[in-house]
Amino acid sequence: MISEHIPRVIIIGGGAAGFFGAIACAENVKGKADINILESGSHFLTKVKISGGGRCNVTHEMEDKINFVGHYPRGKRELIGPLSRWSQEDTVWWFKENGVELKTESDGRVFPVSDTSQTVINCLTDTAEEKKIRLNNKCRVNRIVKSDDDSFRIWVNKQKDPIAVDYLLIATGGIRSASSRNLLESIGHEFSSPVPSLFTFEIDDNKLIELSGLSLSSACVSIKSLGIRSTGPLLITHWGLSGPVVLKISALGARKLEQVNYQFKIQVNWLGEGWSFQKIRKVIESERNKNGVRKILKKSPLKEIPNRLWGRIVLKAGTEEEQTWSELTKEIATNIVDLLITEEFLVSGKSLNKEEFVTCGGVLMRDVDLRTMESRLVRNLFFAGEVMDIDGLTGGFNFQSAWTTGRIAGEEIALRCLS
Numbered sequence: 001m002i003s004e005h006i007p008r009v010i011i012i013g014g015g016a017a018g019f020f021g022a023i024a025c026a027e028n029v030k031g032k033a034d035i036n037i038l039e040s041g042s043h044f045l046t047k048v049k050i051s052g053g054g055r056c057n058v059t060h061e062m063e064d065k066i067n068f069v070g071h072y073p074r075g076k077r078e079l080i081g082p083l084s085r086w087s088q089e090d091t092v093w094w095f096k097e098n099g100v101e102l103k104t105e106s107d108g109r110v111f112p113v114s115d116t117s118q119t120v121i122n123c124l125t126d127t128a129e130e131k132k133i134r135l136n137n138k139c140r141v142n143r144i145v146k147s148d149d150d151s152f153r154i155w156v157n158k159q160k161d162p163i164a165v166d167y168l169l170i171a172t173g174g175i176r177s178a179s180s181r182n183l184l185e186s187i188g189h190e191f192s193s194p195v196p197s198l199f200t201f202e203i204d205d206n207k208l209i210e211l212s213g214l215s216l217s218s219a220c221v222s223i224k225s226l227g228i229r230s231t232g233p234l235l236i237t238h239w240g241l242s243g244p245v246v247l248k249i250s251a252l253g254a255r256k257l258e259q260v261n262y263q264f265k266i267q268v269n270w271l272g273e274g275w276s277f278q279k280i281r282k283v284i285e286s287e288r289n290k291n292g293v294r295k296i297l298k299k300s301p302l303k304e305i306p307n308r309l310w311g312r313i314v315l316k317a318g319t320e321e322e323q324t325w326s327e328l329t330k331e332i333a334t335n336i337v338d339l340l341i342t343e344e345f346l347v348s349g350k351s352l353n354k355e356e357f358v359t360c361g362g363v364l365m366r367d368v369d370l371r372t373m374e375s376r377l378v379r380n381l382f383f384a385g386e387v388m389d390i391d392g393l394t395g396g397f398n399f400q401s402a403w404t405t406g407r408i409a410g411e412e413i414a415l416r417c418l419s
């Protein structure tokens, strides 16, 4: 009797994309494949563990699909199709089906109700084990060689003998290490060079840094030289500026900011959208009329500007500490308004935010079939997650692209195994 060949599926990388790909394959192949995750580290899902400040921002809830893809500085066009097949709603549905209660915060970010990423890790590892996916840690894949029959041989750790593989899913995450790039080169795939995305700005300004800890709910930051701007919450830190607005603009300009070695000018509008020069002048005039004897420094006349920031701005604009509103000159009033809406800072470097960090750059998307996530160059080779040239803003978008691309690749591999 001829024994039936059980296809061997290897997923390289035990992160979000690798697990989702393996589970999607197992759900569809119903035991008719030998599915293995090979993870180089000692632990699986390490980024899920530390994500979202330990809470794991699983995805983002947003009704408007076009607006959703707008949150990917790289990959917005490419993700339209894949997201129509596995959307954020599908992700929420899947986690609920598999026992993870989720909640959506007022800004659209979705977290487990437990507020701990361990719930997501337990769900993914329990589901994988239940579906008989073999989980192998401390297994680094160093080399891939394609065979003539569209299968592969892969070399793991220092083992001399290769492992034979029918279907391969590369889900090795951001390609910042030389070994990740070597692996792609070994199979003939090109990639765009990796640079960091989602970082904060270092600013050498003691008077600003004295305000560390202060936050504004909606400020506007622009980099005129690159023609990019962004509006959102801003945080003053002990090294410069951070918060969603800064992370977003760092992602939008990721590649160009690397080219200028992270030294560039920014303009901050502390008041955010909707404030013209005239409108602020009116507030200042009315304050001068109402509170002429009060010290200018004492209290901000604008509820959007905290008193400590106001104090710094008016001193920088040229007021004296004791100066009252009735003593305010036209010239200083103009300086105050200018600083409120167009204050300039010199960024002297980047600091990676502890909370969020992704790689811009990866496998060229022109070489990936977006209907299946299969390589256009090598049959039976698939990609998922951050290894590709796709990255999103903060808010759950990076995990969503890992779930979506992992899911699509896993489903297609299952179809191949059954065919």
Ligand SMILES: Cc1cc2nc3c(=O)[nH]c(=O)nc-3n(C[C@H](O)[C@H](O)[C@H](O)COP(=O)(O)OP(=O)(O)OC[C@H]3O[C@@H](n4cnc5c(N)ncnc54)[C@H](O)[C@@H]3O)c2cc1C
Binding pocket: 012, 013, 014, 015, 016, 017, 018, 038, 039, 040, 041, 044, 045, 046, 047, 048, 050, 051, 052, 053, 056, 057, 058, 059, 139, 140, 141, 142, 171, 172, 173, 174, 179, 180, 183, 354, 355, 356, 357, 358, 384, 385, 386, 387, 395, 396, 397, 398, 399, 400, 402
């Ligand atoms: C601190 C931090 C917080 C974050 N928080 C969020 C968040 O809340 N929400 C969100 O959407 N995104 C967040 N992100 C981004 C998100 O974590 C990543 O985009 C996502 O993890 C990418 O998943 P992935 O599976 O593609 O890659 P990874 O999670 O990086 O997994 C790849 C795995 O492959 C393994 N590997 C690499 N090379 C090999 C090899 N040769 N052989 C075997 N194994 C290999 C690696 O060890 C790794 O475990 C955060 C990122 C960081 C750093």
